[in-house]
Structures are given as C-alpha cells and as structure tokens.
Amino acid sequence: MRKKIIYAILVLSVLPFFTLRTFGQEVTKITPYVTLQYLKNSESKRILQTTLTYSKNRMEIPLQGMEISLFTGTEKKETIAHVVTDNKGIAKFEITGDTKLISDKSGAWTFTSEYNGNDSIDAGKSEIVIKDVNLEMSLTLVDTIKTITVKATVMENGKEKPAAGEVVKILVPRMFSNLLISELTLDDSGSATAEFPSDLPGNKEGNLTVLAKFEENPVFGNVEKSETLKWGLTTDYSVPKSHRALWTKTAPKWMIYTLSVLLTGVWGHYLFALISLIRININAKRKAREEYKI
Amino acid sequence: MEADRKLITDLTPEIEKTSIKWYITFFIFLAFFAVGIYGLYQQIDKGHIVTGMRDNVVWGFYIVNFIFFMGLSYSGALISGVLHLFHTGWRKPIIRMAELITIISLIIGPFFIFFCIGRLDRLHFLFLYPRIQSPITWDVIAIITDLVGCFLYLYLSFIEDFAILRDYPDLKVAPWKKKLYKTLSLGFTGTEQQHKILSNARMVMAAMVIAIAIIVYSVLAWIFGVTLQPGWHSTIFGPYFVIAAVFSGTGLLIILMWIFRKIYHLEEYITQRHFVNVGVLLTVIAAFYGYFTFSDYLTKWYGSIKMDSILIDKLFTDYYSLFIFANYIGILLPCIIIAFPKFRTIPNITIAAIIAVTALLVNRYIIVIPTLETPFLPIQDTRPDWITYSPTWVEWSLTLAGVSVFAMLFMLVSKIAPIISISEMQEKDKNEIMK
Structure with missing residues (x-):
C-alpha cells in the first residue's frame, strides 16, 4: 500500500512538467x-x-x-x-x-x-x-571668434541649387555621444554660420572634432562633414597616483583595521569553540582508556 | 548518557520509522521544487528575459526573497542566542526550532542571489578581486562568517542529543545512523568536565551569534542604505532591518511551533504558555518595528526631497493596499490579537504570526521594488514595462521552490535528529519548564 502511494506521488510530481509543456505557445510567423x-x-x-x-x-x-x-x-x-x-x-x-x-x-x-x-x-x-547633397564646412577665426560656416547645395535637373531651409546640426563627438553645439537653418544661399564655444575641452593637445550633419533628413538622409583642429582646451587625462579612499583601489587604513579586528574577534571565538570540541573528544578518549585499563 | 523511552519517542518521531504522511508531504514539496528547477532551467536557457526584471528594476523578487530568508536566519540566531544566554526556563522546547530556522534559511537565502546575478560565471571575481570598501564584499564575508558560526552553534547544541541517541540500546535505526551518532557525538559521555567545556563553548557561541546576527543583517541593510536611492538612503536602515528580521523570525517560530505541535502531538512539551510568551515577544517587537517604520517614512515625508516625495506618493497610490497591509494591518493586528488576554489562544496567536510573516514579506517587496521604479533620470523612449515590475511565473516558481526546500530540510533534519532537544528536556528542571 505504502509503495503504491509513493509511486502515485512520484507520478504526480512529474506531471507539472507535462502540463507546463501543454501551455507552450503556438508557432506563428515572425513579422x-x-x-x-x-x-x-x-x-x-x-x-x-x-x-x-x-x-x-x-x-x-x-x-x-x-x-x-x-x-x-x-x-x-x-x-x-x-x-x-x-x-x-x-x-x-x-x-x-x-x-x-x-x-x-x-x-x-x-x-x-x-x-x-x-x-x-x-x-x-x-x-x-x-537627393544627393553636397555639404561643405569651413572653420575660421573671425576676430578671434571661432566661426563655423556650412554650405549645402543639391543637384536638381542638372543644376546646382542651394539647400535652403534645411537644418544642419553642428556636433562635437564626446565620450558617449555627440554634443550638440548648434542647429543651423540654411538661408536662401544654402549657407549658415555659428559661433563655436571657446571653453570646450579637447584632448591633451587641445584637438577636437567638429561635425556638420544632416541627421535623418527625409530628403538627404544622413550626410556629414567633419574636421579635427585645435579648437578645444588642452586637458590632462593622466590618472592621478592612487591613494587610500573609498573610491580608489586601496581601502582606507581605518577600514582595514576595523574589519581585521572584527573578523579576528569573531573567528577567534570560533577557534575557541572548535578547541572545546577537540577537548571533549580528547576527554572522552582519555576516559575510555582509563576504563579499559581498569 | 541515558534518557527515558517516552522522551525519545515523543521528540524523535521520524527517526525510527517514517510515516506515510511524511512521504506525502515531502513529495508535495518535492513537486514544487521540481517546478522551480524547471523555471531555473528556463532562466538559464533563455536568460533573465523570462523574469520581470528590466533596465530599472534590476532587483526583483529574488532579492526580496534573499532579504526575507536572511532575516529569518538572523532572527533565529538572535532568538536562540538570547534565550540561551539568559537561561530562559521556557526556552527549551522551542530553542532547537529557532536554531534550525537560522541554519536552513541561511543555506537557502544566498541561492536567490545566484538566481539574480546575470553573469554567474564572474561570481568568483568577488573572491579574486574583492574591494573592502564595497558593502557587497562585506556581505560575502559576513554571510560566510555567519554560516560557519551558526553551524558551530547548532552542532554544539546537538552533541548531547547525539550521545543520547548513540547510547540508547533500543533505538531501532539503520546502522549508518548509529555510526553517524557515534561520530558526531565526539565520544561525549556526560562527564562533569565535558559538560563544563560544552556549556562554556555554547555560552560563548550564543553571545557570538547574537553579535554576528546584528552586524550581518546591518551589513545587508547598508547595501541599500549607502546608496543614494530614494527610500533606501537612511541612517535608520541598519537597526530597522534587524528589528524587522526578528519580527518575521518570531512569527515563523510560532508557525513552526504550531505545525510541529500539531503533526507530532507535542502538546505536552509545547504548551499554551510557550505560544503566549513568544506571542508577547512578537507584540513587543511589532511595537518597535512599527515605531521604526513610522519614524523612517515620517522623516522622509517631512524632508520633502523631490524623489522621496515621489516615492511616498507612489506608495500611497500604486502600492496603497500592499503598503497598508505591510505597515498597518501587519503590525497592528498581531498586536491587538496578542495584547488582549481573551484572544490569546494557540490558533489566534498562530494566525497573528502568519499575518506578521506575510506582512514582513510584503514590506520587503515595497522596500525594494518601488524605489527601483522611481529612477532619478528621465528616460527617453520610456515604456511602462521597462519601469514597472511584476514577477513572472519563473520567479514565483523559484520562490515556492525556496519555501519547499525550507520545509524539506526541516523534514530531513527530523529524520536524523530530535526536533526538541532531549538533553535539555530531561534536565532536572523539566517540571519547572512545564509550569
């Protein structure tokens, strides 16, 4: 009787696997x-x-x-x-x-x-x-002001026409994404100008890349023009010498001392408990030897 | 080491023979466990996409379970340690259960971390490249230290019982069990010196498990507290977590007392007095827990920090029923039931404990999830299912598997060791205990 019940329970415990399978989704075509x-x-x-x-x-x-x-x-x-x-x-x-x-x-x-x-x-x-667009960008210093000029023309019926009214973005690539400097709308001649900020960090030499871009333009697609020049502030990215802090590789000394004292205290007591167990065992063996001698 | 037959029969009901009820119950839990394993297989096969966790809510039900089980563990250690250290007379029939809650929860809890980690293959990096400044490293060290300490403490409490079972001539058990008792009893024969050594070791370890439980659960709370997340960045989180843990552990202890009393007919040993005493303990802790909860939310509410305000609004709108249940009903109802003497029956106290444990689990949920659903930065192209979280069947199945393993381990322990300490029950003051 007991065996039968155990077998029945075993079968019941396996059932969920089969029932779960029956709930599987039907195969449909991917769109x-x-x-x-x-x-x-x-x-x-x-x-x-x-x-x-x-x-x-x-x-x-x-x-x-x-x-x-x-x-x-x-x-x-x-x-x-x-x-x-x-x-x-x-x-x-x-x-x-x-x-x-x-x-x-x-x-x-x-x-x-x-x-x-x-x-x-x-x-x-x-x-x-x-439509194939021709995008041009020039970077000049006008009275010490860093100036970006963009010009875009498009070929229509064999003639070159200005891409008036379209929007060109001026971007600077940074670590994770492009930083938007300006959004320029082209005038009737297909050109526009913008002032470039003077406080943008560049690399060690002050180099940075300036990007003029038609982004997701419904007529021109993604068209870009870029140039790298010394228009940024020079920056020093060298890693400073590591010191003890919460955010560096080496922990502050007080933290190491606290943890060490705590752990030594706790594990020391564990050692005492283990030694007690060994002492119980030694005591038992000694007692057994004494009884054997008697 | 001698003991009378009645004590052994009453307190080790499953050691000699296994009842059909035991097999049925065990296989039911095994079935739940099997469904959990299937869920885990799905998760390993398809990735964490089968869970409800997404970009924002990266800690879901698994972390809730981890905190809950670890809380049960630490509270078990605290309760057993305190009762032992202060020689509380009525502790003896229930202290073993508290010790077992400690160990079993401590074994299950960390598994939920493994389920939550996306790159389990990098787990060993925690040991190879630990940063002492990281609370995660503290937690790893703390859990290992706690596990070793609790095993030692439990083992110390088992030695005398193993010696009794080893020496009892009429015990009808398999030879391997006899051999096991012989090995694990370490030759303990009950000499005065052995008693003294064991007693000293148990006292030291009882003090240690209390200290470790408080430190370790505070460390777990600091994993939340040291972040700048709304709702988590609180100086009160350490003691708040500790008191909440003791609240849930005391509740679970009452539930287990009721289950074991009912199944193994231990009415003679676990009396109404035990239920009332532990129930009163639950009420006192509930009052402290309620005070901490009120203090935490009130400070945040008056602080009017933008993200805290958004979080509190969310708790009182999207999570209204859960919040009310966890922080009002779950605290007040057990207090009311136990505070009035005429309500203090065993079933009522057990119901109060069930409410307390469930409320605490819900409390863990509303601590973890709403905070993660309240991101600091606005998200482009956000979709509700990237922000909001609801557990999937995979998470539910693994949660149930955890509960099943808890029950199964308890059942397996009852197959090899007494569920109430024989050695403590046969001491001279037995009559005093039963008063």
Missing part, C-alpha cells in the same frame, strides 16, 4: 521590420545601410544571416546588390562609381531594401528617396 538608411560621410563615401529585426516582448531582436536585396529605381527596378545581415541584423553596401543608379526627373534616387521571407519569417521591405 520583420526592415529599415533603410542612406549615409554619406566626410570623405563622400556613400553607404546604404539596411536592418532586419523583429519585436518580441517589446524588445527589438536582430535577425542574423538573412539575405536582403537592394534595388534602385521606381517603376523599373534594378538590383544593386544582395547583402547578408550580421549579428546585429545590419547589412551595408557601399555605393561606388561603378554602381548604376536610376534617378527620376528631379535627380532623386529611389532605393528599396527587400527581404523575401522564409518558412518562419514574413517578407518585408523599406523604401527611401534621396
């Missing part, structure tokens, strides 16, 4: 998010960057090793390249002089990023229309 960005850096290097991710528990999870096709043109699309996403779900393609791009009447390029999907992931695509 991916495809994004496409146009990046043009300071050296006029143009890159198409596409990402493939999906959302799970409100977290963005990358899809790695997926092939994405990049196209140019609207009605008649032409393949530019096939790229594969990395572990962050990102794939990049550099547009070179050899890349054949189809532009519309206004001179804009239409780029499409397309993922065809598979058994577990749905298909998805993203499209952007970009």
